[in-house]
Amino acid sequence: xxxxxxxxxxxxxxxxxxxxxxxxxxxxxxxxxxxxxxxxxxxxxxxxxxxxxxxxxxxxxxxxxxxxxxxxxxxxxxxxxxxxxxxxxxxxxxxxxxxxxxxxxxxxxxxxxxxxxxxxxxxxxxxxxxxxxxxxxxxxxxxxxxxxxxxxxxxxxxxxxxxxxxxxxxxxxxxxxxxxxxxxxxxxxxxxxxxxxxxxxxxxxxxxxxxxxxxxxxxxxxxxxxxxxxxxxxxxxxxxxxxxxxxxxxxxxxxxxxxxxxxxxxxxxxxxxxxxxxxxxxxxxxxxxxxxxxxxxxxxxxxxxxxxxxxxxxxxxxxxxxxxxxxxxxxxxxxxx
Numbered sequence: 001x002x003x004x005x006x007x008x009x010x011x012x013x014x015x016x017x018x019x020x021x022x023x024x025x026x027x028x029x030x031x032x033x034x035x036x037x038x039x040x041x042x043x044x045x046x047x048x049x050x051x052x053x054x055x056x057x058x059x060x061x062x063x064x065x066x067x068x069x070x071x072x073x074x075x076x077x078x079x080x081x082x083x084x085x086x087x088x089x090x091x092x093x094x095x096x097x098x099x100x101x102x103x104x105x106x107x108x109x110x111x112x113x114x115x116x117x118x119x120x121x122x123x124x125x126x127x128x129x130x131x132x133x134x135x136x137x138x139x140x141x142x143x144x145x146x147x148x149x150x151x152x153x154x155x156x157x158x159x160x161x162x163x164x165x166x167x168x169x170x171x172x173x174x175x176x177x178x179x180x181x182x183x184x185x186x187x188x189x190x191x192x193x194x195x196x197x198x199x200x201x202x203x204x205x206x207x208x209x210x211x212x213x214x215x216x217x218x219x220x221x222x223x224x225x226x227x228x229x230x231x232x233x234x235x236x237x238x239x240x241x242x243x244x245x246x247x248x249x250x251x252x253x254x255x256x257x258x259x260x261x262x263x264x265x266x267x268x269x270x271x272x273x274x275x276x277x278x279x280x281x282x283x284x285x286x287x288x289x290x291x292x293x294x295x296x297x298x299x300x301x302x303x304x305x306x307x308x309x310x311x312x313x314x315x316x317x318x319x320x321x322x323x324x325x326x327x328x329x330x331x332x333x334x335x336x337x
Contacts, residue, residue, distance in 0.1 A: 004120070005055045007048065008113030009064040010105050011071045016040060019109040020051055021117060029113065031106055036070065041077040057083060063116035063123065065090040072134075079128050087126045088115065091266070129229055132200040137226050139196060143189045143219075150182045193222055203230055205325075212327035213317045214289065215282030220274040224318070227271055237312070237319045245272040246311045263308065272311075279310040288330075289313070 003023060010017040016036050022028035030051050034040035048060065062078065064071060066087040078085045093115045094100075100111070116123060129137075157175050160168045197204045203225055210221040225231065227243075234240040241247040245267025251259030282289040289310055296306040321328050 003055060003059065005052055005060045006113050006117045006120075007060060007062045008109045008111065008116060009062060009074075010109035010112060011036065011064055011067045011074065012105070013070055015105070016044060016074065017105040017109040018044060018047070019106070019113045020048065021113050023053055023055070026114075026117060029110055031109070033105075036074070038073070038077070041074060045081065057081075060084060061116055061120065061123070062086070063088060063112050065093060065112065075126065075128055085126050086116070086123045088112075088123075127229075130200070132196060132203055133226060133230060135196050136193065136203075136222060139189055139193050140219075140222055140226060143186060143193070146182055146186050146189065150179060150186065153179050153182070190218070193218070197222070206231055206322055209321040209325070209327055210318050212321060213314060214286040214328070214330065215278040215314055216318065217278070217281070220278050223271065223274055227268060231319075231322050234319075237316045240319070241312050241315050242267075243271070244268055244275055244311075244315070246275060246308055246315065248308070275311045275314060276307070278314055279307055282310060282314065283307070 005023065006021045008019045008021075014036055016034045018032050018034065020030045022030070032044075032047055034044045034047075049057075052060070060083055062083060062085040064074075064085070064087060066089060071087070075085065075087075093112060096115055096119065097111055153175050157172065157179075160172060160175075197207050207218075207221045207225060210216055210224060211218060228234055228240065234243065238247060242264075245263050245265070248261045248263055250261045251257070279289075283293045284290070292313075293306055293310060296309070297303055317328060
């Protein structure tokens with residue numbers, strides 16, 4: 001029988017807490033802490049080889065929580081060395097372990113290793129996103145920061161209206177300069193986003209297809225490509241709807257509990273917000289969607305439920321145009337033979 005070596009890594013900004021489960025007794029383990037840098041990665045690899053009891057490197061199973069930028073450098077190092085790795089949702093790991101009392105980094109990395117052992121059949125190898133997607137993600141995050149700063153200054157300007165003009169005129173002048181500068185910076189980032197997409201023909205093509213769907217703009221298309229890894233992470237529109245908080249779920253039990261069927265709060269809220277704005281845009285400017293929305297509301301449907309249905313319609317259209325590799329046809333009519 002093939003033996004796998006299960007290794008859990010708890011990642012923080014400065015350190016890596018590593019737990020290797022014993023091959024003889026799964027309750028026993030080896031623990032060590034390493035710095036979260038290149039030197040630490042080399043020491044980690046050396047330590048794993050010493051403790052692996054001659055288990056070949058291709059049979060190592062490294063599991064870690066998805067911590068974003070803190071794990072990226074380690075992911076690249078493991079990828080270059082050809083070591084199998086998987087990234088799991090932290091909440092998924094936490095809820096799988098039942099009642100747990102106390103919390104330490106040492107205990108957390110063992111919990112991750114035990115999760116990998118118990119749910120080995122569910123683990124999927126982690127594939128690094130390509131350079132273009134990583135750059136897109138960084139640029140989009142930069143744009144979000146600039147937009148947030150711009151919004152804060154606008155709100156600050158509104159609050160200044162309560163003061164006499166001669167007291168705050170210097171502050172208003174300074175804010176106007178900052179707002180102008182931030183607007184220019186946002187436009188510059190938008191330009192960089194477009195140039196970044198042009199560097200990858202496949203992503204550029206998918207972005208064009210996605211934006212052909214009425215209501216979808218460049219920011220929504222870019223973020224959708226980032227979270228879906230270029231439309232490769234989700235097999236069906238329903239999966240993506242669940243991820244983005246648009247899929248409704250029943251809440252019933254026995255004969256007494258009959259809760260409302262509603263969307264779940266565990267979702268990518270940024271994606272949900274962008275889809276919401278896209279749906280509002282489609283309702284306003286697309287005659288077909290507008291007619292659908294008005295008809296359903298006239299039938300007595302809750303407006304927010306109809307709006308959520310519009311969000312799902314947009315998701316289905318996005319997946320359809322990408323799958324068919326054909327831009328959305330706004331007015332399709334059958335032509336008699």
